[in-house]
Amino acid sequence: xxxxxxxxxxxxxxxxxxxxxxxxxxxxxxxxxxxxxxxxxxxxxxxxxxxxxxxxxxxxxxxxxxxxxxxxxxxxxxxxxxxxxxxxxxxxxxxxxxxxxxxxxxxxxxxxxxxxxxxxxxxxxxxxxxxxxxxxxxxxxxxxxxxxxxxxxxxxxxxxxxxxxxxxxxxxxxxxxxxxxxxxxxxxxxxxxxxxxxxxxxxxxxxxxxxxxxxxxxxxxxxxxxxxxxxxxxxxxxxxxxxxxxxxxxxxxxxxxxxxxxxxxxxxxxxxxxxxxxxxxxxxxxxxxxxxxxxxxxxxxxxxxxxxxxxxxxxxxxxxxxxxxxxxxxxxxxxxxxxxxxxxxxxxxxxxxxxxxxxxxxxxxxxxxxxxxxxxxxxxxxxxxxxxxxxxxxxxxxxxxxxxxxxxxxxxxxxxxxxxxxxxxxxxxxxxxxxxxxxxxxxxxxxxxxxxxxxxxxxxxxxxxxxxxxxxxxxxxxxxxxxxxxxxxxxxxxxxxxxxxxxxxxxxxxxxxxxxxxxxxxxxxxxxxxxxxxxxxx
Amino acid sequence: xxxxxxxxxxxxxxxxxxxxxxxxxxxxxxxxxxxxxxxxxxxxxxxxxxxxxxxxxxxxxxxxxxxxxxxxxxxxxxxxxxxxxxxxxxxxxxxxxxxxxxxxxxxxxxxxxxxxxxxxxxxxxxxxxxxxxxxxxxxxxxxxxxxxxxxxxxxxxxxxxxxxxxxxxxxxxxxxxxxxxxxxxxxxxxxxxxxxxxxxxxxxxxxxxxxxxxxxxxxxxxxxxxxxxxxxxxxxxxxxxxxxxxxxxxxxxxxxxxxxxxxxxxxxxxxxxx
Numbered sequence: 001x002x003x004x005x006x007x008x009x010x011x012x013x014x015x016x017x018x019x020x021x022x023x024x025x026x027x028x029x030x031x032x033x034x035x036x037x038x039x040x041x042x043x044x045x046x047x048x049x050x051x052x053x054x055x056x057x058x059x060x061x062x063x064x065x066x067x068x069x070x071x072x073x074x075x076x077x078x079x080x081x082x083x084x085x086x087x088x089x090x091x092x093x094x095x096x097x098x099x100x101x102x103x104x105x106x107x108x109x110x111x112x113x114x115x116x117x118x119x120x121x122x123x124x125x126x127x128x129x130x131x132x133x134x135x136x137x138x139x140x141x142x143x144x145x146x147x148x149x150x151x152x153x154x155x156x157x158x159x160x161x162x163x164x165x166x167x168x169x170x171x172x173x174x175x176x177x178x179x180x181x182x183x184x185x186x187x188x189x190x191x192x193x194x195x196x197x198x199x200x201x202x203x204x205x206x207x208x209x210x211x212x213x214x215x216x217x218x219x220x221x222x223x224x225x226x227x228x229x230x231x232x233x234x235x236x237x238x239x240x241x242x243x244x245x246x247x248x249x250x251x252x253x254x255x256x257x258x259x260x261x262x263x264x265x266x267x268x269x270x271x272x273x274x275x276x277x278x279x280x281x282x283x284x285x286x287x288x289x290x291x292x293x294x295x296x297x298x299x300x301x302x303x304x305x306x307x308x309x310x311x312x313x314x315x316x317x318x319x320x321x322x323x324x325x326x327x328x329x330x331x332x333x334x335x336x337x338x339x340x341x342x343x344x345x346x347x348x349x350x351x352x353x354x355x356x357x358x359x360x361x362x363x364x365x366x367x368x369x370x371x372x373x374x375x376x377x378x379x380x381x382x383x384x385x386x387x388x389x390x391x392x393x394x395x396x397x398x399x400x401x402x403x404x405x406x407x408x409x410x411x412x413x414x415x416x417x418x419x420x421x422x423x424x425x426x427x428x429x430x431x432x433x434x435x436x437x438x439x440x441x442x443x444x445x446x447x448x449x450x451x452x453x454x455x456x457x458x459x460x461x462x463x464x465x466x467x468x469x470x471x472x473x474x475x476x477x478x479x480x481x482x483x484x485x486x487x488x489x490x491x492x493x494x495x496x497x498x499x500x501x502x503x504x505x506x507x508x509x510x511x512x513x514x515x516x517x518x519x520x521x522x523x524x525x526x527x528x529x530x531x532x533x534x535x536x537x538x
Numbered sequence: 539x540x541x542x543x544x545x546x547x548x549x550x551x552x553x554x555x556x557x558x559x560x561x562x563x564x565x566x567x568x569x570x571x572x573x574x575x576x577x578x579x580x581x582x583x584x585x586x587x588x589x590x591x592x593x594x595x596x597x598x599x600x601x602x603x604x605x606x607x608x609x610x611x612x613x614x615x616x617x618x619x620x621x622x623x624x625x626x627x628x629x630x631x632x633x634x635x636x637x638x639x640x641x642x643x644x645x646x647x648x649x650x651x652x653x654x655x656x657x658x659x660x661x662x663x664x665x666x667x668x669x670x671x672x673x674x675x676x677x678x679x680x681x682x683x684x685x686x687x688x689x690x691x692x693x694x695x696x697x698x699x700x701x702x703x704x705x706x707x708x709x710x711x712x713x714x715x716x717x718x719x720x721x722x723x724x725x726x727x728x729x730x731x732x733x734x735x736x737x738x739x740x741x742x743x744x745x746x747x748x749x750x751x752x753x754x755x756x757x758x759x760x761x762x763x764x765x766x767x768x769x770x771x772x773x774x775x776x777x778x779x780x781x782x783x784x785x786x787x788x789x790x791x792x793x794x795x796x797x798x799x800x801x802x803x804x805x806x807x808x809x810x811x812x
Contacts, residue, residue: 010641040768066590138731147766158766160733183732184614184739186714188682190689212731213686216767231586235761238690295542301700302552316566316625318788319690322611331566377620406719534688 003029006050006088006246013041023089024470030073030089036101038048042090043074043104043111052076053384056464056483056500057114058120070094070124072101074111075472075483077403079381081396081418085363085403087472088284094124103129110505121148123525131169136211136537139163147219154219169207171197174203180521183212190533194522201518206511213537221497226252226465226486229494230326233484236499237535238319242268243276244499244535247326247484250405252326253472255488256461262410263455264328266448269406270341271320272292272446272475273331273441275442277345278307278448279478280388280438281352283530288359290524291368296359303351310344313337328458338449345442351510356435361528369428373513373525376425385509386502389529391466394430395424399476414447416440420488425513427528464492479531553704557636557797561790565775568610568625573603575643577622580614587754587761590614592645603640604773605631631783633793635684636758638775639783671747671801674720677709678800680750681719681743685736685772686729686762690786691753695723697789698722710796714736716740721748721779721799723792727755727762728748728769740776749780752792757781 006029007020016035023030033042046052055077062071066439074090091338094101103112103126115126117137123146127327127452134141170178177198183191193209221229233248234241246268253260260268286298304435308318314337315323321332333341375385380393390397398418400408407414419436421429468492474483480502489495510529517525552560563569573579579601582590587608593600597795603614615623633639684697698705699712716739728736740749751772754760758781764770772778775806797803 146719152766154765155763156766157764157769158729158730183735184683188692188699188712189684190687190692191684191735212735213684213726213729214731214767215686215727215729215762216765220763220765228586231609231613232761233610235688235690235785237692238688241690295546298701299545302549302696302702305697305700305702312567312788313564314566316564316568316612317610318694319786321785322568354545358545361541532689534686537686 001357003492007031009049010042010045014038015047023183024472025087027086028089028472029086030091032091035057036092036094039074039090039092039102040104040107043076044075045110046088047108051079052088053079054108054110054114054517054530055384056485056498057111057118058485058498059118059124059148060496061122061148065521067093068096070096070099070122072118072124072334074104077474079397080287081401083402099124100127101125101187102127104486105129109297109382112508114502120146123149133167136214138211139166147216154216154222155498159393163188166209168195168209169205170195171204175199184473192533196519196522198519201520203514203517203519204521206514208507208511209536210507210533213534214538217349217538218497218499221339221494224490226255226325226492226494227461228496233497233499234321234324236538237501237532239275239279240477240479240482240501240532240535241319241321241339242271242324242483243475244484245321246272246406246473247473247482247499248497249324249475249485250325251473251484251486252461252465253467254471254473256465258327258459258461259329261456261459263452264457265410266407266452267329267333267457268324269408270333270445270448271315271323272406273445274307274311274314274341275320276478277438277441277445278311279530280305280434280441281307281348284352284355284359284431284434286530287369287427287524287527288365290527291365293359293365295364295506296355296365300354303348303355306344307348313340325458327461328456330458332457333452341445342449345445349439349442352435352438357454359431366428368521368524369431369528370426372427372517372521372526374425374516375509379512382424383509384505386428386505387476387478389509391418391420392479393425394420396420397481399474399481403474403481405473405475407451414444414451427524467492477502480506482535499535499538501532503531503533503536506531507536512522552701553707554702556790556793557803561601563627563629567627567629568612570576570605570625570626570628570631571603571608571614571641571777572623572624573601573641573643574624575645575682576791577641577645578619579622579645584614584619586613588763591613592799597644600642601645604639604758605639605641605783606612606636606781607732607754608783609754609761613652621634628793629788630794631791632780632798632799635779636685636781638805639757639781653795668721668801670720670748670799672749673746674800676795676800676802678748679711679713679718679720679724680709681716681739683722683724683736683739685724685726685732685756686754687753691725691756694786695725695752698793703789703793705793705796708793708797716742717744719743721750722734723750723752723796724756724772725752727759728772728775730767730769733769733775736775749776750780750782750799751778752782754783754785759782759811768778
């Protein structure tokens, strides 16, 4: 659909005037709505007739600029396979004295956490939100203090004040029990609080409370030189280091109007697939832990360890940090290392095939995984679920194809087989998708290596960087699509950076899927989604 | 079942023997940066984690590097400072005191003022670890405490339990409850949202207990630093017995730190008697 047709369609839904312009990228469209009241109708038009999904929501504090307002950008993306790579942004201006916007959550469930987050961090109230409890700031946060407003000094600590217990959403009735779990868990995992209400073993409702690892990283990056802030973006999440580092770099490179050289793009994609591979292989092993299949756990851990040792050989870091840098890659891939990569991934392939065979031949494991933690297709669509979880529920989306990046952005992108399972949505489907995707990653790495031609590794970024520009990128991380939004201030420093990780959209789906399971199966449900807390919480 | 047994036998033993045998990191590994005294050393602004500082006195320009803060990105060893800073290969960096993790040199003078990680000079720290050693013997059960990490350090702790590192062979294990633990391994800078949980978990561990801060964030705040949502390091909230630098520290480096904490190795990597 052309910009003109889309704009006309939006105009038909809006009562106020709308102003459409190209951007942030040449293929994107930004539509400014003069009345915030038009938001729900415009969003519904994009999602319904145009089959778009919410990609991210970015609030900014522009009270110190001539506009003197707060702004909220609701970014949408097409979901039809084969649709062009574009983002459509609905932009509204919010009066800082009465910061209110109509809530989209009832019509667009994926907006739920985004709206609660902007209420906590910017003080922008989503009017009509069905669940306006605090999300990011926890108990004892001083009321009326909004850390992502520009007037707030982010470098000072805000002490924890005594507070009432958080109002968990629970079911009540005879024989209904509440089971609190976390934030400190029994294993070596990240912190979150899960409040189950159950009758017997059956989960009635799960209220997941996250953001325990909220470190204020987006605020921390503001005012830094973009080249310095990169090191923070690379460290938002351990197991998504390449994906988030790359997403930040691609957004920054748009602002700088430079392209990473072809060899660098291939090496970036090799790293991205290696990251997916060690995650997927380790995740298949960890799911076995949830089903008490210790041979599988040990095999997965051993295969993952082998890959991480190779990561260290390739980049000097077991999480592949230090390879991707703004403008390209910092390290080349020498022939002897490539040979070792090839040997390791072939052995991984054999090991993973063997492991999957043993899982599928083991009725006690299969029985635990089948029909456990079902995520219905429509729920996955409504929540804009990403990655493995989406594809295991039949949602055909993959940012490598839908928003080409790395080696996929070249003139002759390699074929990508997007694995989807249409009738699954259970833990078994997610394990199957992971194993098939790991094989695809191994095939892709081989193809990227074959395509490598000698050439430069890095281009220089202009200094200072252009001010007032926006960069947006979407990367298929091991967990799914991550959307990065970056804007520079007039001096070329970071004015605002926002990451919407795949886990951010997937966590609410875990709670839904858990409601089809029994309490002892929750670890399996959770591990079959395998989400990050750190890149959700930031 | 038979296939599983055959596969397991075919795989054989994959466990390494560290620390009885040294672990040699690969060529590209970035360990503790080595600052060359008397050379053109980088300014503090080069370090994205704020690990480099400088001050001036009669001797000239002093440049110091805080290994607890360092994220081992290697930026200070890139051009034009490649002659002044080299990323070393040392990863056994755990120390009882933050000060021992400070490397300071004079930029225009070849004299090295403090070359970290320094020997453990703190008699009290040594006494504490030998007391723990006396009470707990060679075994150590630890509780992991994620205080807001990026999960890289967490996954490396989990790796210690895989068949390759298998820390249980050394009498070390991770337990489910702080009540069962001799100490905690903390990762992350202690976020505001976890501060209460961190305090209460550590208080639930019986005395004597060890607190091991693993990774740059836990050891110093690292790249997160101090802010509205972060305390800026575990020792801002509770006393720390051992600091393990790294972003993240490789599993052997964490294992080294744990053995230092329990008094089985000293901070210089030499086995302790007994």
